[in-house]
Amino acid sequence: MKVVLRNPRREVELPGPRRVKDVLRELQIVPGTVLIIRQDELLTTDAMLDDADTIELRPVMSGGGSGGVAPAGRRP
Amino acid sequence: MKCTRCGDRATVELRRHNAAFCVADFLAFFRRQVSTAIGKYRMFGREERVLVAVSGGKDSLALWDVLIEEGYETSGLYLDLGIFEYSVESQAKCQAFAAARGVPLIVSVVADAVGGPVPIIQKVTRRPPCSGCGLSKRYLMNRAALEHGFPVVATGHNLDDARSRASRPRCRPLTRSWFGA
């Protein structure tokens, strides 16, 4: 399966089938810090993925927060 | 994983709440969380007009959306920071939202009010951009609220923002305004 990561954007290829939570563990990502996206859908950590799947792991963070936060990726 | 409410397939998992929701029940849960917090912390009442500071991002527009749905009288406030294409694009998002929901949007240009756009303020003050920028934004939010007669300013953030704010005391809220999401 293809796993797309952000900041910086990169792609990782992992063999399936395996659950989302095992993918996160393999990539040392703490559950709850990313949205797990497959096509137009969000997945929970127990979802099963197979070889043909492409998922994106998008960090949960703000773009142009109105209270004094710089655009994503430009934080100090 | 099943929705804690209806038992259908869950899309959103909220570990902090030990719950998981389908799309419809997540939206209901989110809206309830906001109105509970407004009541619990006595943020503002139904009779008070709310100026919602919007950046064009998901946090602030979600807050605006939920306040409209809850029946509050709101206006959006967009601060044009003068950060080139980024500002043009985010203003367009706020305008599209305001038009779609039939709510007013006030646009305030930072360069007009404080004498220069954010990239220039950064050079002049030699402060990190979020510091000089955050202070200008707070000032402008309060000024717009006073000018247009709003007793309440609402700003939307996620927990990630709240965490980074805690380590940057200069960016703390200066007046009565609240975490919305």
Ligand SMILES: [Zn+2]
């Ligand atoms: Zn449900």
